[in-house]
């Protein structure tokens with residue numbers, strides 16, 4: 131699958147035909163990180179609503195964190211903030227669900243890649259590269275699977291502040307990768 135070249139830097143990267151250059155040897159794009167603490171599921175949704183204000187069509191958001199961390203709670207707020215149809219849930223049988231906009235904005239494509247193998251074929255079946263330019267694509271469990279959709283991406287790392295699963299505190303680290311997210315700190319302010 132040919133990754134969409136939506137950052138100017140991509141034009142200068144020449145890759146040998148038929149080979150994929152591993153992430154580690156590509157020119158390292160600038161990364162900006164912001165760490166926040168949220169103390170309840172409601173605050174996590176609020177963060178999603180705040181994030182929705184800075185998201186635009188073509189944005190890829192990757193959510194990382196253990197089961198129950200809050201990876202689905204955050205996009206629930208995102209969906210509300212974007213004004214899309216339907217509540218974001220953890221789909222049991224569906225891997226990707228499209229939530230169309232009710233306000234003529236971008237659709238929200240919510241992907242739970244947990245059951246997806248790392249294989250490109252399965253990923254290609256979802257046609258995320260086709261939806262991405264006009265949507266905000268949010269992926270849970272996408273590490274090592276969806277990076278090549280976009281050179282620019284926002285990673286959201288969610289950690290329980292303590293090992294206690296009853297503790298509602300979460301440390302959320304937003305890592306903006308690529309030129310798109312160079313102003314992440316200002317955008318979230």
Ligand SMILES: Nc1ncnc2c1ncn2[C@@H]1O[C@H](COP(=O)(O)OP(=O)(O)O)[C@@H](O)[C@H]1O
Nearest residue numbers: 169170171174197198199200201202203298300
């Ligand atoms: N600060 C918090 N942020 C998000 N969810 C929280 C928080 N504190 C407790 N929870 C609870 O943890 C669970 C998170 O579930 P979910 O978002 O589906 O996680 P994941 O998708 O990462 O498996 C929910 O039951 C939610 O109510």
Ligand SMILES: [Mg+2]
Nearest residue numbers: 201202220270
């Ligand atoms: Mg989930």
